[in-house]
Amino acid sequence: MNILDCFSLTGKKALIYSPQYIYGEEIAAGLCEAGAEVWFCGEDKDGMEALAARLHDAGHQIHGIITYHQGKESNAEELSHVVRIKMGTLDIYVDNGSNSLLKGWVHGFAAIYENLKRTQLGLMLTVKHLGLIMAAQGFGSMIFVSDYAALVGFDRQNYINTPEKFEQDFSLNYGFVKGSYVNYVRQAAGYLGEHNARCNCIAYAPLAENVPEGFSKAFIRHSHLKRLATARDIKAAVVFLASDASAYITGITLPVDGGYTAK
Amino acid sequence: MNTLDLFSLKGKIALITGGRAMYGKGASIALVDAGARLYLASHSVDSAKDTALELRERGGMVDIIEFHQEDPQSIQKMVDLVVKKEGRIDVFVNASRVIPRNGVGWFQEESGLDWSVRVNSAGFLYMTMLVGEQMIRQKSGSIINFGSMMGLVGVEKHNYDGHPEMAAGAYSHDYALNKSAITAWTRHAASYYGKYGVRVNTLCPGGLASDRTPERFIENYSKHTQLGRLANDSDIKGAVLFLASEASAYITGLSIPVDGGYVSI
Numbered sequence: 428m429n430i431l432d433c434f435s436l437t438g439k440k441a442l443i444y445s446p447q448y449i450y451g452e453e454i455a456a457g458l459c460e461a462g463a464e465v466w467f468c469g470e471d472k473d474g475m476e477a478l479a480a481r482l483h484d485a486g487h488q489i490h491g492i493i494t495y496h497q498g499k500e501s502n503a504e505e506l507s508h509v510v511r512i513k514m515g516t517l518d519i520y521v522d523n524g525s526n527s528l529l530k531g532w533v534h535g536f537a538a539i540y541e542n543l544k545r546t547q548l549g550l551m552l553t554v555k556h557l558g559l560i561m562a563a564q565g566f567g568s569m570i571f572v573s574d575y576a577a578l579v580g581f582d583r584q585n586y587i588n589t590p591e592k593f594e595q596d597f598s599l600n601y602g603f604v605k606g607s608y609v610n611y612v613r614q615a616a617g618y619l620g621e622h623n624a625r626c627n628c629i630a631y632a633p634l635a636e637n638v639p640e641g642f643s644k645a646f647i648r649h650s651h652l653k654r655l656a657t658a659r660d661i662k663a664a665v666v667f668l669a670s671d672a673s674a675y676i677t678g679i680t681l682p683v684d685g686g687y688t689a690k
Numbered sequence: 691m692n693t694l695d696l697f698s699l700k701g702k703i704a705l706i707t708g709g710r711a712m713y714g715k716g717a718s719i720a721l722v723d724a725g726a727r728l729y730l731a732s733h734s735v736d737s738a739k740d741t742a743l744e745l746r747e748r749g750g751m752v753d754i755i756e757f758h759q760e761d762p763q764s765i766q767k768m769v770d771l772v773v774k775k776e777g778r779i780d781v782f783v784n785a786s787r788v789i790p791r792n793g794v795g796w797f798q799e800e801s802g803l804d805w806s807v808r809v810n811s812a813g814f815l816y817m818t819m820l821v822g823e824q825m826i827r828q829k830s831g832s833i834i835n836f837g838s839m840m841g842l843v844g845v846e847k848h849n850y851d852g853h854p855e856m857a858a859g860a861y862s863h864d865y866a867l868n869k870s871a872i873t874a875w876t877r878h879a880a881s882y883y884g885k886y887g888v889r890v891n892t893l894c895p896g897g898l899a900s901d902r903t904p905e906r907f908i909e910n911y912s913k914h915t916q917l918g919r920l921a922n923d924s925d926i927k928g929a930v931l932f933l934a935s936e937a938s939a940y941i942t943g944l945s946i947p948v949d950g951g952y953v954s955i
Contacts, residue, residue: 479880499800535816543812544722548803548804559796576874581881599815604871614863618795
């Protein structure tokens with residue numbers, strides 16, 4: 428087999444949770460371009476439909492949208508059932524749900540708990556039930572989408588000219604949720620590995636179009652490659668981890684950050 | 691100043707949750723031995739009384755606070771009580787957590803996972819945030835979280851060879867997720883609190899041997915460490931005191947494995 432064929436996702440079925448958040452559009456486009464049959468699931472039906480329409484205009488087809496409220500075991504069981512019936516097999520699962528976090532540092536207990544029920548409890552229940560599908564199949568690749576906060580603390584100096592972004596990023600549970608994936612993928616890789624399925628995480632840098640200029644300059648100054656992430660960077664990493672090109676890689680967090688966390 | 695004086699906690703106010711047993715008890719002993727006045731917060735007041743008695747016999751100044759990590763009012767009351775009595779909290783050690791029931795390993799059920807998220811994640815963030823607010827006001831403080839070696843690496847199922855009942859629980863969800871979150875949050879929070887002179891660090895202990903630990907497990911696990919053994923009651927003390935005291939004044943955002951080299955091989 429030609430090595431380039433290992434990157435092909437032709438004939439594979441991929442499900443993306445919360446694709447309407449940052450990175451989701453590029454991830455969906457990348458998986459489509461590599462040949463996968465892509466499905467969406469999540470709470471925001473309108474957001475997912477709008478994204479599917481944009482992708483359609485760009486020449487990509489989304490095969491189906493499954494409404495899924497993460498956070499309850501019964502909902503995860505139902506998702507698993509629907510996936511088995513409608514998709515048949517699940518080759519690739521991409522969790523892009525860690526972008527709905529608290530804003531700002533100080534919160535009451537109820538707000539913290541409710542947010543974590545969706546982002547932590549919901550994640551575990553989804554992984555449990557979709558993992559059982561992959562275990563039964565004897566193959567599959569799970570990918571958790573995170574960002575560089577999984578690997579380093581934020582640099583206050585990057586936010587000097589962008590107080591709004593400071594408020595968004597210095598959220599009480601930002602590093603908590605983004606960083607929870609790093610060892611969870613190692614743990615999940617243990618169970619899934621016994622069934623020939625894999626689990627990895629991607630720690631992306633911000634996309635150029637998603638951050639204010641003042642922040643961009645500061646971030647770029649601290650990176651080795653002197654630029655922010657592009658759509659191509661997002662697509663290539665997820666296709667690599669989704670495909671057989673990474674068949675012997677499991678339990679890792681892949682930084683895609685221009686070397687930001689390398690110094 | 692003599693270097694050893696950097697490790698002294700004389701005149702310091704320390705608050706610990708989960709400080710009555712296991713690693714938490716080792717941390718409590720270290721804090722009082724170094725001279726801190728200790729507030730021991732526990733859901734189990736009767737057991738905490740025994741620990742407090744032991745600590746006082748060593749010369750420690752100890753008060754017990756009844757505290758329930760799942761209850762925001764109880765958390766607020768705990769912090770308010772120490773601040774009202776002492777006006778400050780110099781050292782906060784959060785060593786408390788719950789072990790969820792219902793379902794084993796990969797098959798943990800919603801009720802148990804929800805309980806873990808409420809107590810170990812939401813409770814953890816809420817109480818540390820409240821203590822952090824006080825430390826911002828006083829412009830100093832050291833927060834010490836308890837992570838785990840299992841927040842740094844995945845599980846080695848062969849450690850449980852010979853003990854199928856332990857192996858069944860190997861691939862549980864909440865522990866690795868939560869401990870991983872604590873390690874990353876330590877860096878995140880250190881960024882937030884650093885400008886106020888507040889430090890945030892985490893200890894990641896390895897397995898602690900007790901008289902109930904099966905011999906075969908000790909043998910399996912020990913082979914996986916560089917020092918060839920599980921941790922004992924004393925191993926945590928030096929690390930706690932280092933992070934609590936001025937000896938680590940320039941250290942923040944760090945997670946220190948105290949694991950006999952488990953994660954290094």
